[in-house]
Amino acid sequence: MLYLLGVNLPDTRRVATALTYIYGIGNSTGESVCHRLGIHPRARLNELTEDQVTRLSQLLNTMKIEAELKREVSNRISQKVNMGCYQGIRHQMRLPVHGQRTRNNARTARRLNGRGFQKREYSRCGVLMKFHRTILN
Numbered sequence: 298m299l300y301l302l303g304v305n306l307p308d309t310r311r312v313a314t315a316l317t318y319i320y321g322i323g324n325s326t327g328e329s330v331c332h333r334l335g336i337h338p339r340a341r342l343n344e345l346t347e348d349q350v351t352r353l354s355q356l357l358n359t360m361k362i363e364a365e366l367k368r369e370v371s372n373r374i375s376q377k378v379n380m381g382c383y384q385g386i387r388h389q390m391r392l393p394v395h396g397q398r399t400r401n402n403a404r405t406a407r408r409l410n411g412r413g414f415q416k417r418e419y420s421r422c423g424v425l426m427k428f429h430r431t432i433l434n
Contacts, residue, residue: 299315299342299343301319301350301353301354301357302319302354302357302358302362303363303364304318304319304363306318306319306342307342308343309341309342309343310341310342311338311339311340311341311342312327312331312336312340312342312345312353313327313330313331313338314327315342316330319357319362319363320363321361321362321363321366322360330353330356333356334352334353334356336349336353374388
């Protein structure tokens with residue numbers, strides 16, 4: 298296992314695929330990094346020379362990945378929540394943000410938000426009592 302920028306990368310994987318273990322790097326970014334450094338597309342991580350590994354780490358240091366990217370994403374979400382825009386409200390309610398359906402799907406988000414269940418009150422004899430809102434004067 299190669300330890301690079303705080304992430305353990307598997308030695309037996311291809312370089313482009315192994316880079317996807319880093320948060321913020323997908324398949325296309327991994328392939329473009331390999332192309333930019335002149336690494337063969339089928340090269341495995343354990344086949345890299347020490348010079349190639351140092352150039353790889355230097356290139357990855359210039360990119361926004363891992364903690365820096367996570368911090369930026371969370372700052373953007375909190376900024377939208379503070380503004381009160383539509384996407385911020387959807388984030389706050391833990392519902393899908395980008396226009397997905399909520400009629401059939403997104404059950405997990407609704408359950409986590411507390412909308413999927415209600416607290417039930419039982420009487421002393423074990424019979425379920427119905428919910429009634431009473432206004433006290």
